[in-house]
Amino acid sequence: MAFEEQIDVTSQLHDVRTSAIKNFENKGFPTKKEEAWKYTSLNAILKNDFTVFPKHENAIEFAEVKKYFLHEIDTYKVIFVDGKFSSFLSSTTHDGLDVCLMSSALTKPKYKMVIDEYFNKIASKDETLTTLNTAFANEGAYINIPKSKVVEKPIEIIYFSTGVENALMVQPRNLVIVGENAHVQIIERHQSLNENPVLTNAVTEIFAQKRAIVDYYKIQNDLLTANLIDNTYISQKQESRVSVHTFSFGGNITRNNLNFYHFGERIDSTLKGITIIGDKQHVDHYTLVNHATPNCESHQNYKTILADSSTGVFNGKIYVEKEAQKTDAFQQNNNILIGDKATINAKPQLEIFADDVKCSHGCTIGQLDESAMFYMQSRGIPKKEAKALLMYAFSNSVIESIKIPELKQRITKIIANKLGVNLGFDL
Amino acid sequence: MLSIKNLHASVEDKEILKGINLEIKAGEVHAIMGPNGAGKSTLSSIIAGNENYEVSEGEILLEGEDISELAPEERAHKGVFLSFQYPVEIPGVSVTNFIKTAINEKRKANGQEEMPANEMLKLIREKSELLEMDRKFLSRSLNEGFSGGEKKRNEIFQMAMLEPKIAILDETDSGLDIDALRIVANGVNKLKNENNAVLVITHYQRLLDYIIPDFVHVLMDGKIVKSGGKELAYELEEKGYDWIKSELN
Numbered sequence: 001m002a003f004e005e006q007i008d009v010t011s012q013l014h015d016v017r018t019s020a021i022k023n024f025e026n027k028g029f030p031t032k033k034e035e036a037w038k039y040t041s042l043n044a045i046l047k048n049d050f051t052v053f054p055k056h057e058n059a060i061e062f063a064e065v066k067k068y069f070l071h072e073i074d075t076y077k078v079i080f081v082d083g084k085f086s087s088f089l090s091s092t093t094h095d096g097l098d099v100c101l102m103s104s105a106l107t108k109p110k111y112k113m114v115i116d117e118y119f120n121k122i123a124s125k126d127e128t129l130t131t132l133n134t135a136f137a138n139e140g141a142y143i144n145i146p147k148s149k150v151v152e153k154p155i156e157i158i159y160f161s162t163g164v165e166n167a168l169m170v171q172p173r174n175l176v177i178v179g180e181n182a183h184v185q186i187i188e189r190h191q192s193l194n195e196n197p198v199l200t201n202a203v204t205e206i207f208a209q210k211r212a213i214v215d216y217y218k219i220q221n222d223l224l225t226a227n228l229i230d231n232t233y234i235s236q237k238q239e240s241r242v243s244v245h246t247f248s249f250g251g252n253i254t255r256n257n258l259n260f261y262h263f264g265e266r267i268d269s270t271l272k273g274i275t276i277i278g279d280k281q282h283v284d285h286y287t288l289v290n291h292a293t294p295n296c297e298s299h300q301n302y303k304t305i306l307a308d309s310s311t312g313v314f315n316g317k318i319y320v321e322k323e324a325q326k327t328d329a330f331q332q333n334n335n336i337l338i339g340d341k342a343t344i345n346a347k348p349q350l351e352i353f354a355d356d357v358k359c360s361h362g363c364t365i366g367q368l369d370e371s372a373m374f375y376m377q378s379r380g381i382p383k384k385e386a387k388a389l390l391m392y393a394f395s396n397s398v399i400e401s402i403k404i405p406e407l408k409q410r411i412t413k414i415i416a417n418k419l420g421v422n423l424g425f426d427l
Numbered sequence: 428m429l430s431i432k433n434l435h436a437s438v439e440d441k442e443i444l445k446g447i448n449l450e451i452k453a454g455e456v457h458a459i460m461g462p463n464g465a466g467k468s469t470l471s472s473i474i475a476g477n478e479n480y481e482v483s484e485g486e487i488l489l490e491g492e493d494i495s496e497l498a499p500e501e502r503a504h505k506g507v508f509l510s511f512q513y514p515v516e517i518p519g520v521s522v523t524n525f526i527k528t529a530i531n532e533k534r535k536a537n538g539q540e541e542m543p544a545n546e547m548l549k550l551i552r553e554k555s556e557l558l559e560m561d562r563k564f565l566s567r568s569l570n571e572g573f574s575g576g577e578k579k580r581n582e583i584f585q586m587a588m589l590e591p592k593i594a595i596l597d598e599t600d601s602g603l604d605i606d607a608l609r610i611v612a613n614g615v616n617k618l619k620n621e622n623n624a625v626l627v628i629t630h631y632q633r634l635l636d637y638i639i640p641d642f643v644h645v646l647m648d649g650k651i652v653k654s655g656g657k658e659l660a661y662e663l664e665e666k667g668y669d670w671i672k673s674e675l676n
Contacts, residue, residue: 370479375515378475379529379585380503380536389520389528396519396568 013106016120020134027128039313039345040255040284045227048197050169052136054082058162060193062089068158068191072406075187076155078141082162083170085139089158097149102140102173114144118177122205122235122261130231130257133203137173140202143186147179147209154185154404159202161226163194174204178212178240185404189219192226204232208240210264215243215403221250221414224279231257238264245402246273247411248283249418255284260298262324267296274395274411276418278307278339287316291324291354300331303395306342316361317349324354331361336368336394338387388419428453428624429474429593434485436473443469445649446485451593454621458635459628460660461646462668467628468512470646471597474626475509476502489593503529504536506592510582510599517569522581523551525569526588533589554587558614575602583614590618595626600634612637632664645671 029046030037058081069077076099079089085101092100105111106119124130141157161168178184192198208214220228228251234242246256260269275283289298304312318329335344348361368390376386392399392415399415402408434447443466451457461467473480474487476499487495494502517525531541542550555565558580570578579599586594596615600608615638619625627638635643635657643659644651645668653659653671663671 369515371513372515372517374472374475374477374479374499375511376517377499378477378503378507378509378511379525380500380533380589381529382500382532383498385528385532386500389517389525393517393519399519 013115013119017135020120020125020131023126023131024128024135027126030128036286036315039311040253040282042253045197045199045253048167048199050167050199051165052169054084054165054168058082058084058164059088060086060160060162064193065089065160065191068160068189070154070156070187070404070406070410074153076151076153078155078157080139080159080172082160082164082168083139083172086160097146097151098142098144099155100142102142102175103138105142105175106138111142114177118175118205118207120205122207122233123203123231124233124259127231127257129201129229130203133171133173133201133231137171137203140173140175143174143176143184145178145182145184148181149179150182151184154187154407157186157188159190159200161192161198163192163196165196167197167199169199169201172200172202174202176204176206176214178206178208178214180209181211182209183213185215185217187217187219187404187407190222190226190228192223195223195225198226199229200227201229202231204230206232206234206242208234208236208242210238210240212237212240212242214241216245217402217404217407218244218246218256219411220246220248220254220283223250224252224281226251227253229255229257232259234260234269236260236262236264236267236269239266240264241268241270243270243272243401245398246285247414248273248275249277249414251281251283253282255286257286259288259290261290262293262296265293265295267293269296269298270401271298271300271302272398272401273302274398274415275302275304275306275312276391276395276415277305277310277312279310280308281310282312283310284313285315286313289318289329291318291320291327291329293323294325294327296324297328298330300333301398302333303398304333304335304344305391305394306335306337306339306344308339309341310339311342312344314344314346314363315349316347317351318359318361320350320352320354320357320359322353325356327354327357327359329357329359333361333363334394335363335365336391337365338368385421388416388421391415391419428455428490429626430488430491431474432486432488434470434473434487435483436469436480437483438469438480442483443480443649444473447646447649447651449644449651451624451626453624455642456619456625456627456638456640458640458643458660459626459646459651460630460632460643460663463630465646466649467630467646468597471509471595471626471628474595475499475507500532501536503589504533508586508589508591508594510579510586510594510596512598512601514570514578514582516571516573518571520569521566522569522584523565526551526585529585530588550588554584557587557617558584559610560584576604576607579603579611580607580614583611587614587618591623593624593626594618595628596638597628598630599627600629600631608634609637632660635660647671
C-alpha cells in the first residue's frame, strides 16, 4: 500500500502507525450504515480529490488573519498554515511549560518518555477516522504543563488553510498534558481563507492529572466549503476538572466526537456547546462520558438553533460502569428550529450499570416562543431584533460559563453577526 | 385617544370578542372588569397587536388613525403600551440594555436620533427611583428570577421610560402584595396626565382603590354589558358578577 511508504519509518511510532493503517484499511471511511454515522454522510466530501501532503509552505501576513486571533489579550500561539507550522505567526515557549510543536515532540529524544507514555494512549484504536489520523498525522500542538503551574495566559491553536491547493485534507494532532494542580485555558480554531474545499480530520488527546483544571474552547466558524471532523479524547484523573465548549457557527459538515474517560474519584467533566447554523450546514455532536469511578460528575448542555435547510445531530451517551456509584450525570440538549426545512436528530443514550446514581437528561425541540416575541415587539423591538434577542437568551447559559472575558465578547459578537443584528450594545 | 368600534375577534375559529365599543379620551382612566374567560386579556392583546388573534370586524383607532393592521412594534412606536400579566424572562439581556434598545427603536421609527447615553442614564435613574427600584436590579437579566412584584414594577418602569399615549395594564395587580401594589399604582398615577390615557384590566376591585378610574366597564362573554363610574367597581365587588348576569336576564 502506497500509504505505508509515506510514513516516517525511522520514527519510534512506527508500530503505532502501521497498526493504525491496518485498522483504517480494514474499515475505510465510515458510512451511514454504521449506527454512529447514521445521520452524517461524508460521501459528498470524499468526492473531492484532496491533496494530503501539501508541497508548498504558504506564508500569510498577520494583518490578513488578525481577526481570527484573540488579539485583545496576550496569548501563546501555535499556528499552522496548510498543515505546516508557521513560526512567524506563532508564539511558543519552553519556559516553565512546553507550548510547541508535535513534530518536534515526536522526533526529539528528550520528549520520548512523554510521547511513549501519552501519545495515542487515550485516542481510540479502532474508530476509523482517529486511526487515519494516528497513521499520518505529524504536526499539531504539543502542550505540556508541569505540576502546579497556572498558565497565566490562554493558548491559541489555529489551523489556517490558504486554498493554494485545490482541495486540501489536513490531519492535525494535538497532545495536551496538564500536570497535577496545573491550570490551563486553550482555544482551538480551524479557519480557511478562501473557498477551496478543505477536510480537516483532527485528533486531540488531553490528559488532566490530579486536581488539574483544563478549560478548552473550540471555535468553529469556518467558510461553507470547510469540513471538520474533530476527535477529542480526554483522560481525567482524580479531582480534575475539564470543560470543553464547542461553538459551531460555520463550516459545511462538522462532526464533533468528544469523549471523556474517568480514572479517579471526584472528577468533574463539563461539555457545552452552541450551534447556530443555516443554509445547508450540518453539525453533528457525538459525545461520550464514560463514568468508570465513583463520586464523579458530568454536566452537558448543548443549545442548537437551526435555520434554512440546516441539519443538526446530537448523540449524547452517558455510560456509567458498575463501580461508578454516586455518579451525578446531567445532560441537557435544547433545539430550536427556525427554518421550515431544518432537521434535528437528537438521541440521548444513558447506559447505567451502577445502582446508586443520579442521572438525568432533558431534550427539547421547539420553535421560538411566540409569547416572548410578542412581548418584545409590544415594547417596540422589531421582529428581527426580537428574534435575535431570544436566540441569544436561549444560548445564554452556555455563553455565561466562558471563563475568558475577551472570548465571551468575541463569541457574542459572532452570534450577533450570525443573527444579522446590531442592538446598540454588546450582547 | 383610543377608540374601538364594533371589534370582533376570534382565535382558531372561536369568537372571543363579539362587538366591543370603547371610547377613551386623553386624560381618562378606564377600567375593564369581568369574570375569568370574559375576553379581557384577549382585548388587551389585540389592542397591542398580538397576531394570534384574528380581527374579523371593526376597527381600533389611535388618535383617529386605524392601527388594527399594524405590527405590534409599530403600534408601540405610535404610543401603545401593554403591561403584561406574565412578563417574559430574557436571560443575558439586562433591564437597562432591554429598555435602551426599546427606546432607541422607537426613536428610530419616529425619525429621531438615538438618545444620548447621559440622557438615557438620567432618565433611567429618575424613573427607577419613581418605582423605588434598587440600582442593582437594573443590571439583572430581564425578569429572570424576579418575584411577581419585581416583574410588575419592571413593567411599569418600562412604561415610564417609553411614555406611551395609551397604557393598558393587564391584571397588573395579580401576584402583588400590598406594598408592591401601592408602589406600582403610585408610579402609574404619577405618569398619568392630560395627554395620555390608561386602561386597567382587572378581575378585582382592589387595584382600583389606588388607580381611580373615571369609567368602569363590565366585560362578559365578549361584550361590554354595563358601564358606569367608579362606584360600579364597588358594586361588583360586593354583589359579584352573577348579579350582572341576573340583571341582564
